Amino acid sequence: MKVLVMYYSKSGNTKKLATEIAKGVREVEGVECVLKSVSEVTEDDFLTSDGIIAGSPVYFGTMTAELKDVFDRYVGIRNKMGDKVGAAFATSGDPSGGKETTIMSIIQAMLIYGMIIVGDPLDATGHYGVACTGAPDHITATNAVKLGKRVAALVKQLKNLA
Amino acid sequence: MKVLVMYYSKSGNTKKLATEIAKGVREVEGVECVLKSVSEVTEDDFLTSDGIIAGSPVYFGTMTAELKDVFDRYVGIRNKMGDKVGAAFATSGDPSGGKETTIMSIIQAMLIYGMIIVGDPLDATGHYGVACTGAPDHITATNAVKLGKRVAALVKQLKNLA
Amino acid sequence: MKVLVMYYSKSGNTKKLATEIAKGVREVEGVECVLKSVSEVTEDDFLTSDGIIAGSPVYFGTMTAELKDVFDRYVGIRNKMGDKVGAAFATSGDPSGGKETTIMSIIQAMLIYGMIIVGDPLDATGHYGVACTGAPDHITATNAVKLGKRVAALVKQLKNLA
Amino acid sequence: MKVLVMYYSKSGNTKKLATEIAKGVREVEGVECVLKSVSEVTEDDFLTSDGIIAGSPVYFGTMTAELKDVFDRYVGIRNKMGDKVGAAFATSGDPSGGKETTIMSIIQAMLIYGMIIVGDPLDATGHYGVACTGAPDHITATNAVKLGKRVAALVKQLKNLA
Numbered sequence: 296m297k298v299l300v301m302y303y304s305k306s307g308n309t310k311k312l313a314t315e316i317a318k319g320v321r322e323v324e325g326v327e328c329v330l331k332s333v334s335e336v337t338e339d340d341f342l343t344s345d346g347i348i349a350g351s352p353v354y355f356g357t358m359t360a361e362l363k364d365v366f367d368r369y370v371g372i373r374n375k376m377g378d379k380v381g382a383a384f385a386t387s388g389d390p391s392g393g394k395e396t397t398i399m400s401i402i403q404a405m406l407i408y409g410m411i412i413v414g415d416p417l418d419a420t421g422h423y424g425v426a427c428t429g430a431p432d433h434i435t436a437t438n439a440v441k442l443g444k445r446v447a448a449l450v451k452q453l454k455n456l457a
Numbered sequence: 458m459k460v461l462v463m464y465y466s467k468s469g470n471t472k473k474l475a476t477e478i479a480k481g482v483r484e485v486e487g488v489e490c491v492l493k494s495v496s497e498v499t500e501d502d503f504l505t506s507d508g509i510i511a512g513s514p515v516y517f518g519t520m521t522a523e524l525k526d527v528f529d530r531y532v533g534i535r536n537k538m539g540d541k542v543g544a545a546f547a548t549s550g551d552p553s554g555g556k557e558t559t560i561m562s563i564i565q566a567m568l569i570y571g572m573i574i575v576g577d578p579l580d581a582t583g584h585y586g587v588a589c590t591g592a593p594d595h596i597t598a599t600n601a602v603k604l605g606k607r608v609a610a611l612v613k614q615l616k617n618l619a
Numbered sequence: 620m621k622v623l624v625m626y627y628s629k630s631g632n633t634k635k636l637a638t639e640i641a642k643g644v645r646e647v648e649g650v651e652c653v654l655k656s657v658s659e660v661t662e663d664d665f666l667t668s669d670g671i672i673a674g675s676p677v678y679f680g681t682m683t684a685e686l687k688d689v690f691d692r693y694v695g696i697r698n699k700m701g702d703k704v705g706a707a708f709a710t711s712g713d714p715s716g717g718k719e720t721t722i723m724s725i726i727q728a729m730l731i732y733g734m735i736i737v738g739d740p741l742d743a744t745g746h747y748g749v750a751c752t753g754a755p756d757h758i759t760a761t762n763a764v765k766l767g768k769r770v771a772a773l774v775k776q777l778k779n780l781a
Numbered sequence: 782m783k784v785l786v787m788y789y790s791k792s793g794n795t796k797k798l799a800t801e802i803a804k805g806v807r808e809v810e811g812v813e814c815v816l817k818s819v820s821e822v823t824e825d826d827f828l829t830s831d832g833i834i835a836g837s838p839v840y841f842g843t844m845t846a847e848l849k850d851v852f853d854r855y856v857g858i859r860n861k862m863g864d865k866v867g868a869a870f871a872t873s874g875d876p877s878g879g880k881e882t883t884i885m886s887i888i889q890a891m892l893i894y895g896m897i898i899v900g901d902p903l904d905a906t907g908h909y910g911v912a913c914t915g916a917p918d919h920i921t922a923t924n925a926v927k928l929g930k931r932v933a934a935l936v937k938q939l940k941n942l943a
Contacts (some may be wrong), residue, residue, distance in 0.1 A: 307858070312506075332902065354852075355849075355852045355853060355856075355889070355890035355894070356747075356851075356889030356892070356893050357843050357886045357889060357890070357892045358843075358849075359849070359853060360846045360847075360849040360850035360853050361846075363843065363844075363845070363846040363849050364846035365842075366840070366841045367840045367841060367845060367846050370840070370841075373579070373583070374579055377578065377579045377583075384924055386546050386583075387487060389744050389746060390714060390717055390750075390752070391718050391744065391745065391746055391747070391750035391751075391753075392746050392893075393719065393746065393747075393889070393893065394715050394719070395715060395717065395718070395720050396719050396720065396723065396747075398891055399561070399565070400718065400842070400843045401923075402564075402568075402574075403525060403561070403841065403842030403879070403882055404572070404843070405586070405842035406564075406575075406576040406582055406584065406840055406842070407576070407585075407841045407842050407878075407879065408583075408841070409576070409579040409583050411573060411574070411575050411611070412564075412568070412573070412575070413573055413574070414568040414569070414571070414572040416539065416571060417535070417536055417539045417571040420713050420715065420716065421535070421569060421570075421571050422569055422713060422715055422716050422717065423565070423568050423680075423715070423717075424567065424717035426714075427714075427715075428714070432941045434489075442871060449573070449909060452615060452617075453614060453615070453643040455614075455617050455930075457680075457940070515688075516689045516690075516694070517687075517691060517694075517727070517728035517731045517732070518724070518727030518728055518731050519681050519682075519687065519724045519727060519728070520681075520687075520729070521687070521691060522684045522685075522687040522688035522691050524684070525678075525679075525681065525682075525684040525685075525687050526684035528678075528679045529678045529679060529683060529684050531676070543730055550913075551906050551908060552859055552913075552914070553880050553881060553906065553909070553912035554731075554908050555727070555881065555905065555908065555909075556877050556881070557729065557877060557879065557880070557881040557882050558727055558881050558882065558885065558909075561882065562680070562681045562724060565679070565680030565681060565717070565720055566679035567683070568680070569679045569680050569716075569717065570679070580874050581941075582877065582878065584875060584877055584878050584879065585842075585877070585879075585882075585893075587878075588877035589876075589877075590876070613897060614766045615683075639810040639886060655934075697903070697907070701902065701907075703905045722886070723798060725890070726888075726892075727885070727909070728899075730888075730898070730899075730900040730909050730914070731900070731907060731908055732907075732910065733900070733903040733907050735897060735898070735899050735935070736888075736892070736897070736898040736899070737892075737897050738892040738893070738895070740863065741859070741860055741863045745859070745893060745894075746864075746892065746893055746894050747889070747892050747893075762870055773897070776939060776941070777938060777939070779938070779941045
């Protein structure tokens, strides 16, 4: 079983958040984590992953063009993506500057890929995903681990192995 | 195992769509379906259901106040709703008049309830949920059955019984 | 010229934010401000206002049922609302808990009322509207004044009186 | 006065819709229209336009990466874009396949650019913008003209010249 954590990061904050999420994925026994920036992601990563967690800094309210380009590019394998698990994360400059709508833009793409969607669990913040303003602080990092763990555990459960 | 299909309907179109979805739920052996209008739904329906599929006509771009009121009302049991399965449907007057944003408003509420979200499956339309302009035609009815079936099958799978 | 600032508030935070926005409206000479909770708003308030600024706490990702009910209720006068100015604000418990999607749910309703929409100006945060976690601090209060002022100034400009 | 109508189009449907919108802009005396695909748009087009109407086919629920890239690219002139008029349009394959969320993704970008937003007018459909499934039919073309006209008329009015 494999979960892809993919991100676009310019300042490094989104990469930091991705790294924490990857830790959470790896806490679930039997689930491997592939952590990649969008420039490294291949069609094969999409096909061979059982779950995808995607993240972006906020640029004008939705995911960056670079991350969107990954989703747009693999339209040809859309019919092989159904029932994989999906989740999202975002970082922003302004506290109400588009984190939520960025996460929702990723979730919308994943729904159209036929994926099964979760936000961060109720023992984290219980919302659309993990998000922070600037670099992730300790609480956000802890919530990021919980999101990674949730996705990995669900991947395992869906294979009746949990 | 139980799936609640709840709807608000004024013209009857959303009720018709709900009825088709309920048929789909009932096609999955071992999963019961409770079909209720929002005025009949109780807190106990939320607590005892393993999945919820909620639908609304479009009123100004998001779910009607009546359906929103149900979600708002049960905030006290939010921490008991995690990992239930959720999905949404909508009917509209205008073809681009808010069906999608109405479905997304329901999905947002379900994510904050900690639920696991699916859209209609890739062999239906593979988007945010089931939607139509006016009364459901034969194709939409077929897709509605598929959405009901997807949610019921996922509920069963999550209990390792599929 | 008149701008209606309407809000639903339970804890008092959204009312506080509304009050700051009303101050901003009143700073523009010749523009009157009516500040009302949703339970006080009448159809006549909608009809006689040249601008509406609406706010809600976050309940499950979109405006509360009580505020939505106001928008739903006045569907009969929708065709008289075109080209009025609209804007939105929100308060939340969690920093990424639905402020933005709540503001967007209000903006969606206003677009369907045919209104002309602005967010908070670029010299505030330049995003969807004014929002804060918990009670408004000094910076948020300042931005709230700027949003009120922007709406009032635009109302005046549209009447060629600015 | 100038309005930029910009689009990304692969099948040609979004270009057709853009062309109709441009007709509407040109119906308003004194307002010039620049019609360009995203690959032709320059920073100077953003700076010198008084209004922007942007359109995209639906790719996974939000504007295409190519259109998003235009918005992302001009972040450096964001503080010069305030109070320009913005509107959006979209075409899709599926009737409920993401037209509305694509339009909203464009509107979100424009709000963060500090722009003043309108949907299609109440005598068109009175929703988020102009949208159609497949190529624009006669009714959609008529509504597209009305959207172009609305934006151009508002641009003129904001300059106190209407």
